[in-house]
Amino acid sequence: MRMVFVTNPWASAMIRGEQIAARLLDAVVYQHTDTAYENARENDVCIFVKSFPDYGWPALMEAIKVKKCYLDIVDSVIALRSARSSEIAENMDLGVIAIGKLSHEYISEYLDRDDIILIPEHHCNFESVMRDKRDVFKVGFCGYEGNFHLDPVVVGRALASIGARFIYHINPEDRNVCCRFYASIDISLSFRSQMDPALAKLKNPLKLANAGSFGIPTVAYPEPNYIAEWDGCFAKVENLDDVVRVVKVLMESKAAYENLSGLAYEKSKEYHIKKILPLYKELLV
CATH class of the missing domain: 3.40.50.2000 (Glycogen Phosphorylase B;)
Structure with missing residues (x-):
């Protein structure tokens, strides 16, 4: 099973797309939804990082036919609104990911759902480097x-x-x-x-x-x-x-x-x- 990240032009594409994909055994990153459609596989799990289709989620999920789609809202109000459509509310096929504790609470209430997934954003210091001891200024x-x-x-x-x-x-x-x-x-x-x-x-x-x-x-x-x-x-x-x-x-x-x-x-x-x-x-x- 493969994880596919569909990303955006912003920093969240690197952090919650490329940096995660690079550390998973089988993962790819696409920067455009059209590329994801063309290369999607039946057992893929797709995560749209602060990214969503212009023509709506139901049409996308019908088009690419993957195992599961998730929307990682990050901090996008527009992406959040895209997940509130009546079609999504009815079939619940779209998984939704929140970036923090407060975000998780807000999205859960906004979408009236109890299945929102919390995945915090990792910090930049993979190597656990520590500041040198020195005067503070x-x-x-x-x-x-x-x-x-x-x-x-x-x-x-x-x-x-x-x-x-x-x-x-x-x-x-x-x-x-x-x-x-x-x-x-x-x-x-x-x-x-x-x-x-x-x-x-x-x-x-x-x-x-x-x-x-x-x-x-x-x-x-x-x-x-x-x-x-x-x-x-x-x-x-x-x-x-x-x-x-x-x-x-x-x-x-x-x-x-x-x-x-x-x-x-x-x-x-x-x-x-x-x-x-x-x-x-x-x-x-």
Whole structure:
């Protein structure tokens, strides 16, 4: 039996498509649904990663005739709506995958289903590299520009006033770039304070897991999904003044830094790819 991932142009294609497929015995990745139709086999299990057919799920499942189709919604409100059609509600042929605890609760309620599958997103640190012991002063953000809701120039100046350096890395090219970035910083900063309520419920705490896997604590705006999965394992901040205050404490107090980094590291173990792969293998049974 083969697992087929139909992916998208975004980072989720690499993380929840290519990186997983590369570690399964028999799996392939297609970037277009038409290619999946042409190459589908009767015993395939297909996972559409943040991807869906323009003409509807019933037509797709009738066309490709595989063993099972799943929609991995990731953080797509549009993909979620595509799974709410009356045809899907009636026959339940389409399996649905959620990316996090809060997402699982929201999707289950939105679709009025009790069979939603939870598969968390794995962090980037497959090799379990740890941050070197050194003085704490480098604060960093790694991700897409639209996911950082503070002015990076203003943040840099504010942190410089307490002797910290702010490193702002947007649009990382791949996993190795992310890993090098996290290994080079001492504190991760995440500040995404303005999101559509529905979208906020579909997000997950990947940034916390990425940083925590290197033994790096995160200072973050308390997104609902962060609270749902990581409450107590990151430092909550509501504004720039809070960011400066908390970073200063972590810089000056070795005990505070080691306590928060230890909590983050232990929590991150739940998101290692070796813990996530078995959840995909269960779909082949």
